Amino acid sequence: MIGLFDKVKIRMTKEKVFSNKGQIFSWDLVVSAMIFIVIFLTLVVLLDDKSLAINEEEPKKELEIYTRHAVEALMNTEGFPQDWHELDGINASEISSIGLREGRYGYLDEEKLDKLMKSGEYYDAIKKLLGLTGPNFEFKFNVTIYDTNHIKIDEKNMGYDGDCSKLLILNRLARDYDGRIYKMKFAGCIVK
Amino acid sequence: MKKAILFSMDALIALLILISTLTGVFVIYNQINDEVFKNRDLYDQGYDVLEIMKSKGILSNALEFDADRQEINSFLWDFLPSNVCSHLKLKDKYKFTYLENLKPGCRPEYGEKRVIVTLPFIHDNQIYNAEMILWYK
Numbered sequence: 009m010i011g012l013f014d015k016v017k018i019r020m021t022k023e024k025v026f027s028n029k030g031q032i033f034s035w036d037l038v039v040s041a042m043i044f045i046v047i048f049l050t051l052v053v054l055l056d057d058k059s060l061a062i063n064e065e066e067p068k069k070e071l072e073i074y075t076r077h078a079v080e081a082l083m084n085t086e087g088f089p090q091d092w093h094e095l096d097g098i099n100a101s102e103i104s105s106i107g108l109r110e111g112r113y114g115y116l117d118e119e120k121l122d123k124l125m126k127s128g129e130y131y132d133a134i135k136k137l138l139g140l141t142g143p144n145f146e147f148k149f150n151v152t153i154y155d156t157n158h159i160k161i162d163e164k165n166m167g168y169d170g171d172c173s174k175l176l177i178l179n180r181l182a183r184d185y186d187g188r189i190y191k192m193k194f195a196g197c198i199v200k
Numbered sequence: 201m202k203k204a205i206l207f208s209m210d211a212l213i214a215l216l217i218l219i220s221t222l223t224g225v226f227v228i229y230n231q232i233n234d235e236v237f238k239n240r241d242l243y244d245q246g247y248d249v250l251e252i253m254k255s256k257g258i259l260s261n262a263l264e265f266d267a268d269r270q271e272i273n274s275f276l277w278d279f280l281p282s283n284v285c286s287h288l289k290l291k292d293k294y295k296f297t298y299l300e301n302l303k304p305g306c307r308p309e310y311g312e313k314r315v316i317v318t319l320p321f322i323h324d325n326q327i328y329n330a331e332m333i334l335w336y337k
Contacts, residue, residue: 181249181252
């Protein structure tokens, strides 16, 4: 007795034997290829977009890290040697780091600041000592000094004075032993 | 002859897995928080201001019985950037608030970008804590 399953099997076998058509086209293939192409193109577009954004963002992040480290060194350390401001000029072979803190109580040392602001000719050495060694990195430093009654008494600038393609300004505040207050703007900059 | 599209659960599941994986990857990718120094500027500015007010005795003076509260206002007005607001509280060691000061021109509506800076100081041989909330206007 031939069952239903066997009949189907026989029919399929006959069709297979007597059919001379080959199957080279399949809807499965077309649909899956289309899905693959759509997903692939979407991925390519999205990744391209992201990689552009990353390329744009990377130097900015690098600038931020270097600038913040430089400001931290200036604001929170005395520098090494501690009397670096009493040496002639600013020479990277004699000085390991630059800091504006005074030994006692951590006040800002006016003499160190004065020395730094008057050392424009040693700009490259200062940049190196502050660790601003990234490609095309420059810095600008502006200090406004107020007396004990908050009246502006002086303003000093040093550093790069050209245009920047990217700029990060950090504002800090410090006081010296005599109560004068120093408003500082330290700008890290990438030139074009 | 009727045509049909071959439907397979395998393919459907594979497609769903692919789509959810890709979605997951992109969601995680976009959520990566690259703000390494988030709010660091605000924190530094607040800390500098508190540190100077402490060393100049402004915080201690504000706790005196007949204190001139304008001293704090004047300092904050002069040395905090105009786009930065602050809310200062001076508390004792039991967290009792002795003084509250809102920077002139600010409302206590803290934005998303806010930081809290605290700094202990001594007044009349007692430890107090200056707590300052800072935010952008």
